[in-house]
Amino acid sequence: MTADSVRIVAMAPEHADQVLAIYRLGVDEGQATFETAAPTWEQFDARKLPAHRHVALDDEGRVLGWIAAVALSDRCAYAGVVEHSVYVHPEARGRGVGLALLQALIRSTEAAGIWTVQSGIFPENAASLALHARAGFHIVGTRERIGRHHGVWRDVVLVERRSPIIS
Numbered sequence: 001m002t003a004d005s006v007r008i009v010a011m012a013p014e015h016a017d018q019v020l021a022i023y024r025l026g027v028d029e030g031q032a033t034f035e036t037a038a039p040t041w042e043q044f045d046a047r048k049l050p051a052h053r054h055v056a057l058d059d060e061g062r063v064l065g066w067i068a069a070v071a072l073s074d075r076c077a078y079a080g081v082v083e084h085s086v087y088v089h090p091e092a093r094g095r096g097v098g099l100a101l102l103q104a105l106i107r108s109t110e111a112a113g114i115w116t117v118q119s120g121i122f123p124e125n126a127a128s129l130a131l132h133a134r135a136g137f138h139i140v141g142t143r144e145r146i147g148r149h150h151g152v153w154r155d156v157v158l159v160e161r162r163s164p165i166i167s
Contacts, residue, residue, distance in 0.1 A: 011053035016041040018063035064092035067101040080115040102135040118160040
């Protein structure tokens with residue numbers, strides 16, 4: 001499989017089980033999130049912005065990965081800023097799936113007038129940091145000991161991409 005054989009589509013309820021299974025794999029690996037369990041579909045669906053959630057499908061319609069965004073704040077000054085999460089099934093990593101998902105998110109957010117997409121990444125997650133750099137994100141800084149994960153203080157690297165077309 002190559003990125004050419006990956007189809008990016010809007011995330012829909014029929015993708016829920018596979019999306020949440022990939023989320024659980026990321027939670028279990030311990031390098032993707034502070035969460036210790038994946039949400040229910042109802043929780044996920046209520047929180048994520050509908051216009052900015054996408055899945056990568058293989059030729060057989062299986063979900064290889066997903067990306068979704070949430071509003072950073074409900075304050076009007078931050079109306080153009082979202083925070084995203086991107087997860088790729090372990091068996092689909094290194095094949096361009098993550099980059100294709102990030103590019104889809106950038107297209108949808110720019111079309112909606114969103115000027116900044118950001119994310120927090122554990123510094124140990126070198127693959128995610130490299131992926132985001134390839135997609136045009138830059139490191140803003142490191143939030144040191146920002147949260148506890150399984151009883152251990154963890155740092156988070158804040159990355160962002162400012163749209164060059166939205167002023």
